[in-house]
Each structure stands twice: as C-alpha cells, then as structure tokens.
Amino acid sequence: MLEILQYGFMQNALVGAILASIACGIIGVYVVVKRIVFISGGISHASFGGIGIGYYLGINPLYGLIPFSLLSAVVMGLVSKRSKVAEDTIIGILWSLGMAIGIILIYLTPGYAPDLMSYLFGNILTVPRLDIYLMFALDIVIIVLVYAFYKEFMALCFDEEFAKVAGIDVERLYLLLLCLIALTIVLLIKVVGIILIIALLTMPATLSRHYTNNLRKMMYLSIFFGALFSVVGLFLSYTFDVPSGATIILVMSTVYMLHFLYDGLKPRRIG
Numbered sequence: 001m002l003e004i005l006q007y008g009f010m011q012n013a014l015v016g017a018i019l020a021s022i023a024c025g026i027i028g029v030y031v032v033v034k035r036i037v038f039i040s041g042g043i044s045h046a047s048f049g050g051i052g053i054g055y056y057l058g059i060n061p062l063y064g065l066i067p068f069s070l071l072s073a074v075v076m077g078l079v080s081k082r083s084k085v086a087e088d089t090i091i092g093i094l095w096s097l098g099m100a101i102g103i104i105l106i107y108l109t110p111g112y113a114p115d116l117m118s119y120l121f122g123n124i125l126t127v128p129r130l131d132i133y134l135m136f137a138l139d140i141v142i143i144v145l146v147y148a149f150y151k152e153f154m155a156l157c158f159d160e161e162f163a164k165v166a167g168i169d170v171e172r173l174y175l176l177l178l179c180l181i182a183l184t185i186v187l188l189i190k191v192v193g194i195i196l197i198i199a200l201l202t203m204p205a206t207l208s209r210h211y212t213n214n215l216r217k218m219m220y221l222s223i224f225f226g227a228l229f230s231v232v233g234l235f236l237s238y239t240f241d242v243p244s245g246a247t248i249i250l251v252m253s254t255v256y257m258l259h260f261l262y263d264g265l266k267p268r269r270i271g
Contacts, residue, residue: 012128017231025224033215052104077171124190
C-alpha cells in the first residue's frame with residue numbers, strides 16, 4: 001500500500017489532508033462547543049460565490065474564495081447579531097445568495113469550468129503543490145490567532161455573559177471566530193467539498209468531546225481523529241477508485257455511528 005506514496009499527487013493529497021485536519025481540529029471544537037454549526041454551514045455554502053468570482057476573473061478560484069468567504073462570515077455575524085429577523089432566516093437567505101452569485105458568475109464565464117465538481121464534492125487527489133503552500137500559510141494564521149486569543153475564545157464559547165463582564169469585545173471576537181471558520185472552510189474545500197464540509201468540521205470535534213472536557217485536549221484529539229479518518233479515506237478512495245471527499249466522510253460517519261452505538265449499548269454503572 002505504501003508504494004502509492006511514490007506518486008507526487010498522492011504525497012500532495014496526504015499533506016493536504018493533514019494540514020486540513022489541523023485547522024479542522026482546532027476550529028471544529030469551537031464550532032461544536034459554541035453550537036454554531038448552522039452558521040458555519042451558511043458560510044461554507046455562501047463561499048461558493050467566491051469560487052464563481054475566481055472562475056469569472058480567470059484566476060485560481062481559491063483566491064476568490066478567501067476574501068468572499070471572509071466577507072460572508074463578517075456579514076452573517078453582524079446581521080445575525082444586530083438584525084431583528086430570526087438568525088436562521090438571515091443565514092438561510094445569505095446562504096442562498098452566495099450560492100446564486102457563484103452559479104450566475106460561472107454561467108457567465110466563457111468556456112468550461114474545470115474542477116468545479118471538486119469544489120462541490122472534494123477531490124484531494126488533484127490538490128497542486130501551490131495549494132499546499134496556501135493551506136500551510138492559512139494553518140499558521142489560524143494557529144497564531146487561536147494561541148493569541150485562546151482565553152478570550154474560551155470565555156466566548158462557554159460563558160458569553162462572563163466575557164462581556166470581563167471587558168471582552170464579544171462582537172468583534174465572535175466575528176474573528178467566524179473569520180477563522182471561513183479560513184478553515186477554504187482549507188477543507190479541496191478535501192471534501194462545500195457540500196460535505198460540515199461533517200468534517202464537526203464529527204472529529206464531537207467525538208473528541210466524548211473523551212475530555214478540556215478544550216486544549218479536545219483540539220489535539222480532534223486533529224488526530226480528523227487526520228486518521230482523512231488518511232484512511234484517502235487510501236480507500238485510491239484503492240477502490242471512488243471520490244475521495246465522500247469516502248473520507250463515509251469512513252468518519254461509520255466510525256462515529258459505531259462508537260456512539262457501542263456507547264449507547266454499554267451497560268451503565270449505578271452508584
């Protein structure tokens with residue numbers, strides 16, 4: 001099995017999976033603990049507009065995706081916090097708007113849109129070396145910001161009222177967290193695609209939360225689970241010649257369901 005690592009594209013895919021798992025493991029914990037899965041899904045789908053911009057301008061879609069996903073995160077955060085309309089309604093509207101912008105721009109782009117399906121459903125086997133460098137840079141940004149604001153993010157996620165009393169600018173910190181989610185989404189798009197991002201963002205974090213309530217340990221476990229599932233899914237997708245993104249999610253979902261099925265059937269101690 002290890003002989004397939006002699007291929008450059010497989011080496012890129014393996015490195016890309018690990019880099020994506022680092023960001024996913026860190027930010028996914030905040031998504032699960034803060035219970036903002038829906039707004040994270042909104043950001044991921046709205047970011048499709050950035051892919052459309054990239055195709056329309058004739059540049060790497062990731063270069064259109066980064067600013068557009070960050071903009072989507074800020075707009076969703078501000079509107080959800082300040083609008084009198086229900087948060088889920090606003091997120092649903094912006095979610096659809098981003099997707100519509102992307103579809104229109106891709107339709108208006110002359111010629112065929114290459115690799116479009118990989119952005120929707122993921123294909124980590126096609127990740128080029130340049131994207132690996134970009135993923136590495138985004139990982140560094142995420143790690144540095146989380147390290148710098150670790151205590152503030154902890155207060156925000158576990159007790160927002162306490163954070164306000166402690167003098168933390170909760171709204172700005174919340175927007176920063178959403179921007180980090182947007183950057184993580186950029187990292188995950190080539191791995192599992194827009195459609196399946198939420199699964200990779202939440203399942204490793206949810207699984208790790210079962211073993212510890214310590215936020216830092218939860219992140220380490222989530223990174224480990226994400227990397228393990230991604231690598232196993234990657235090798236299975238290559239072996240059976242099936243889509244890599246869907247295979248990674250199937251592996252993850254299978255382990256997730258078996259784990260909680262076993263946990264539910266396990267006899268409980270009394271007293």
